[in-house]
Each structure stands twice: as structure tokens, then as C-alpha cells.
Amino acid sequence: MSRPTSLTPPPDVKAPDPHPSAPPPGTELGEHYDGCFGCGEEQENGLRLRTRVGEGVSVDTEFVVGPGHQGAPGLAHGGLLTCAFDEALGMLGFLLHTPAVTARLETDFRRPVPVGSTLYIHAWCAGVDGRKIYAKAVGRLDALDGPVAVEASALFLSVGFEHFVEHGRPEEVRRAMENPDVLKAARAFEVNP
Numbered sequence: 048m049s050r051p052t053s054l055t056p057p058p059d060v061k062a063p064d065p066h067p068s069a070p071p072p073g074t075e076l077g078e079h080y081d082g083c084f085g086c087g088e089e090q091e092n093g094l095r096l097r098t099r100v101g102e103g104v105s106v107d108t109e110f111v112v113g114p115g116h117q118g119a120p121g122l123a124h125g126g127l128l129t130c131a132f133d134e135a136l137g138m139l140g141f142l143l144h145t146p147a148v149t150a151r152l153e154t155d156f157r158r159p160v161p162v163g164s165t166l167y168i169h170a171w172c173a174g175v176d177g178r179k180i181y182a183k184a185v186g187r188l189d190a191l192d193g194p195v196a197v198e199a200s201a202l203f204l205s206v207g208f209e210h211f212v213e214h215g216r217p218e219e220v221r222r223a224m225e226n227p228d229v230l231k232a233a234r235a236f237e238v239n240p
């Protein structure tokens with residue numbers, strides 16, 4: 048089945064190199080915001096995903112599926128699996144040195160993901176065309192070379208930090224901007240685009 052063109056980079060677009068200031072492979076990327084459902088430590092119901100930098104513009108994220116993540120009995124909810132992929136794919140923006148938001152995300156569920164399993168998600172950037180970031184990810188069950196359970200294709204769009212300031216609820220935006228780590232990241236992106 049052919050993919051919709053909006054998730055496939057134009058043929059002349061190549062996979063990008065990481066930004067010169069991107070952290071090296073193996074680095075653990077911390078939470079990008081403590082209230083994030085995907086990675087935030089302060090989000091008590093969140094997935095608390097941890098992501099490591101891979102080779103090129105790629106990341107590896109592990110999702111340990113627990114009883115709180117069920118859809119059908121004993122099986123992960125598809126929406127939460129998609130959330131884990133959104134989080135992993137969203138982290139690629141940090142290697143490209145641009146904040147980016149999901150415009151479109153397509154998830155293919157290849158096999159059920161049981162409670163108690165770990166989904167090893169590998170996400171990579173397939174191309175950057177202006178503000179458009181084309182990304183792919185594959186999730187394997189219980190091992191880095193385990194059977195493929197979920198695949199995803201996404202289009203992210205680079206945005207300025209003003210996107211979050213303009214659209215976010217003021218109290219959370221204010222609190223986030225009081226966090227020196229968030230401020231530092233915002234300034235680094237602005238000074239060194």
C-alpha cells in the first residue's frame with residue numbers, strides 16, 4: 048500500500064546530520080518538560096519514558112508496559128502506544144536543535160503488546176525540508192531485535208518557542224519558564240539556530 052505523500056520526504060531530500068551541538072550517541076535525554084505525559088517526572092499518571100541518543104538523527108526509547116496502560120485485558124492501549132511513539136519522535140527535534148510539534152502521526156499496529164512487555168522504540172529522521180521534519184519509528188517487543196509490534200510515520204513542523212508561549216495556558220507556561228533548564232534550552236535554540 049503506498050503511503051500518503053505528506054509523510055514521505057520529497058525524493059531529493061536526504062536524512063540530515065545532527066546539529067553540531069547535539070548530544071553524542073548514548074546520551075540520555077532528560078525530560079523536556081516535567082509536566083509532559085510522555086516523559087515528565089511530575090506527571091504522576093505519565094509514561095515517564097526515557098530516551099537515549101542513537102547514531103545520526105535517531106533516538107531509542109523504552110516503554111515498559113504496565114497494568115495502567117491497558118486497553119483490552121492484559122494488552123496495551125493503542126492510543127498510549129501512539130503516545131510513546133509521539134514522545135520518541137518528538138525528541139528528534141532536540142538533535143536537529145529546533146522545537147517541533149507533531150502535525151501528523153500514523154501508527155501501524157502489527158501485533159498485540161502485552162502488559163509486562165517492554166517496547167523498544169527506535170525513531171529516526173528521514174529528511175528535513177524547510178520546517179517539515181519527516182520521521183519514522185519502529186517498536187520491537189522485549190528486545191532490540193525482537194519482533195516488530197508497532198511502526199509509525201510522522202510529519203513534525205519546526206516552531207519557535209513563541210508557539211508554546213502563545214498557545215499554552217499561562218500558569219503552566221509561567222511555571223515552565225521559571226525552570227532554569229527550560230530557559231537554558233530556549234536560549235540555546237535562539238542563539239544557535
Ligand SMILES: CCCCCCCCCCCC(=O)SCCNC(=O)CCNC(=O)[C@H](O)C(C)(C)COP(=O)(O)OP(=O)(O)OC[C@H]1O[C@@H](n2cnc3c(N)ncnc32)[C@H](O)[C@@H]1OP(=O)(O)O
Nearest residue numbers: 053079080133134137146147148149150151202204211229
Ligand atoms: C518547552 C519545551 C519545548 C519542547 C517541546 C517538545 C514537544 C514534544 C512533545 C511531543 C510532540 C507533541 O505531541 S506536539 C503536540 C501535538 N501537536 C500540536 O499541538 C500541533 C497543533 N498544530 C499546529 O499548531 C499547527 O497546525 C502546526 C504548527 C503543526 C502547523 O501550522 P503552521 O505553522 O501555521 O503551518 P502551515 O502553514 O499550516 O503548514 C506548513 C506546511 O506544513 C503542511 N502541514 C501542516 N499540517 C499538516 C498536516 N497535519 N499534515 C500534512 N501536512 C501538514 C502544510 O500543508 C504546509 O505545507 P506547504 O504548503 O509549505 O508545502
